[in-house]
Amino acid sequence: MTLPSARRDLLPGTLDMLVLKSLTVSPMHGYGIAQHLQRLSQDVLQVEEGSLYPSLHRMCQRGWIAAEWRRTPNNQRARYYTITSAGRKQLGTQETGFADLMAAIARVMKPA
């Protein structure tokens, strides 16, 4: 259970990167992505789960991910998202930028 006050605010654009990264593992539906993020960040990264959807559809429009209706293992209809090659390229760019940013922050926080 997460209250809004406990939410860690994400840096702008970070959500896209996280979603793309998750999708490199396998195609997932929205719920799956949310679960995946929570599990890996050990509940530190709590997104307001609905906010995933505008992000997902924006990335669809940019051609970074593709969407498709499929059956879940429980035979329910769900929309699965797959990362595209354009998406992988974008993820690469964002990861580099993110690494640079983290290094810079680290340098500021722990001056030598």
Place this chain on the structure above:
Amino acid sequence: MIGTLWRRLRDRLRRDQLTDELGEELRFHETLLARDRRAEGMDPEEAAWAARRQLGNRTAITEETRSLWSLRWLDDAAQDVRLAARSLRHTPVFTAVAVLTLALGVGANSAMFSVIRGALLRPLPFRDPGSLLLLSYQQRSMAPWGFPAMLDRHFDEVRRGARSFEAIATFATRLATLTRAGDPARLDVVGVSPEFFSVLGVRPGLGRLFDSTEVQGAGAPVAILSDALWRLRFGADSAVLGHTATLDGTPFTIVGVMPARFAFPPDAQLWVPADMRLNPNLIMMRPVMGRLRSGVTEAQALAEFEAVSRRFELVPDEHRENMTARLYPLDSFLVGTARRSLLMLAGAVAFVLLIACANVANLLLMRGAARRQDVAIRAALGAGRGRLVRQLLTESTVLFLAGAAVGVPLAFAGMRGLLALAPAGTIPRTQDIRMDAGVLFFTFGVALITGLTFGLAPALAVTGQGSTASPGHGARTTVSRSRLRAGLVVAEVALALMLLTGAGLMLRSFQRLRAIDLGFHPEHVMSVTVDLPNTKYRDAAAMQDFHDRTLAALGRVPATAAAGAVNWRPLGEAQIEGTFTVEGQAPPEFWVSKPAVSPDYFRAMGIGLLRGRPFSEQDDARAPGVAIVSRSVAQRLWPGADPLGRRISMEDHPQASDWLTVIGVVEDVRQERLTQGPVSAIYQPYRQVGGTYSLSHMSFVARTDAAPRAYATAMRAALRDIDPDLPAQALAPLEELVAVQRLAPLFQARLLAAFSLLALVLAAVGIYGLLAYTVVERTHEIGIRMALGAATGRVVRLILARTLLLAAIGVVLGAGGALAVTRVLSTFLFDTSPTDPVTLCTVSALLLLVALVAGLVPARRATRVDPVLALREG
């Protein structure tokens, strides 16, 4: 970036579906969250609440996502378009007039564009057409576009020496008689060098190309058929391969059929291997084309061609400094002089569009003025000027696009009409002309551009300061708007005058062309031409015998008043021309035409005998040689003296038997082209002419009062009785044959006249519209004048004076424009100056008259203004 925009547009179109799907997605998510909570032990109702909270604000999410599927500008535009359509529907008369005007203007332009696109712009239907070039080596004095050609032996040297070309080929068209394939027919047969088909990169649709021995002219004679000939003469039967027919009496085997789209040279019906004529005394040239090797530029190829050409062995008397090597794009061979004519017509039709646009702009201005209140209210309610301009611009664009849509069928009909009415040679590459996506793109593109351009000024004027400031009166802008309206009408009149001047000049030129004294009288004369193949008619005697028998047969036809024969008939676009010798004089400095004729030829043709006697039946091969000279020959050789009894010879070094005694003088005739002056001619009786060269091509002319069709049947029957294998060529009234040379000018003149008539009507409508509106706008003023006692005549004069003023300004400007522009017509004009004052005055007067008539109706309406009503309304 484009991909994103495209996907966004696609998403916008299925936004409702996407929204439904998003709902399903969110419900699915919520279901799973609730299931998790229940698994953690919550009761179902609590779990549902928790799930909903965890998912967040669904409305906000949906809104945010939906905004991704929206295109604000598109939605706004769609709304504007809907508003525009509604407002246009409210004024059906205005809309109909504007749409029809535009449809005429745009449709005419699209029709012309479809022709130009096919004839001039479309790449040739060959592999990599850009690297196909024509090679020419001839006298520098030939016009840049004369007839690019080379001697065979020069071609041979380039073929062996030039590395810039993958391959080069030569080809030449001749007429030959096809027999043993239905009725005998004269066809365009193209002799081609071995590389011809590979240079063009074409394959036969059926059968094969020439093999390596056949192309050398060795081996049995073979030919490839055009698709048209195959269908017409062989019933499109694929068993035609291996079939034999004869060309000029020589049998050949059909080895292939070209596909329907292949038409090169344009009139080709049969392709046969050409023999190379390397004899240094021959000066016949043929066109040569080559395909550039990839990576070689045209400049490099030309440099190499020039280098090779410096080694050419020249024809005696030719000087190298007079010769020049040139390259031309291959399509110039097909297009030739038609380009000028098509571009001239395209220019004319663009004028029509401009006038139509000016008309509609004027209509939009008046409409805007009528809605001034509406616009002012909307402005007062806070609509920005930008929004209002956009709304008005959308309206004009919708109007123009509607015009284009209605114009498309008109364009289609126009294109078909142009192709059907154009005489041969005025529109090249007709098989490449069609309505296609490119033409539609042009049509709507033109509508869009003109709609935005001609809609902008009215939109700005209508939303201008005065009208947005107060919903009441905006006197200042009324003045500027009325200036704009007057300016548009003046421009229309000026453009219409320029077009009318052009059409007037063409018509005047055509009149002069018709009035030319031909030197003979083609009325009531039937003509037929035959070519005697030398395989069957082996010597002059055989040919003369044929001519004798044909003349005798024609003489037996009861309706024949006189029958004659001539080897190259006047205005058949050819002649035999050469030097001659005069007894007791230095060699003459001019050449003469050398027709061989029958005794009754002059009588049959109506060529006036000025002195002496015509040839008689006694002037045959055994009799002493005689000649009849034309008037100009007599004048130049023996000015003021009697030419009868003088002696001349067609030989440069005459023997005693070569001398011909002049027995008569006849009128000069126009021989090759109408527009060339009369030619000097020396006639001989064909029975005294020895060379088969002068006898094989013969036209028979018969003066008769019989109906042409009936007489044609008699002529055809007479010929068939004598030789059933001879095709009767150009069997028609001589008047029609002569008129062929006037067809192209007639076509151009008629088309230009049609365009300018359209322009005149549009300009008249423009003037009428403007004045009618002015009367409405000035009802108040007119009412005051009448209330103050102005006579109706004075009011009429007021309106008409304004009409004439506008028209006169337009005429003056248009006359200036015409003087500047009609120069482009000079190549189309015969014996007519492009600045011909009579034409200019006539069309100016016509335009003023039309303007006056167009102004009369509004002027009369002004007199019916009721002062009381007018004042009360004001």
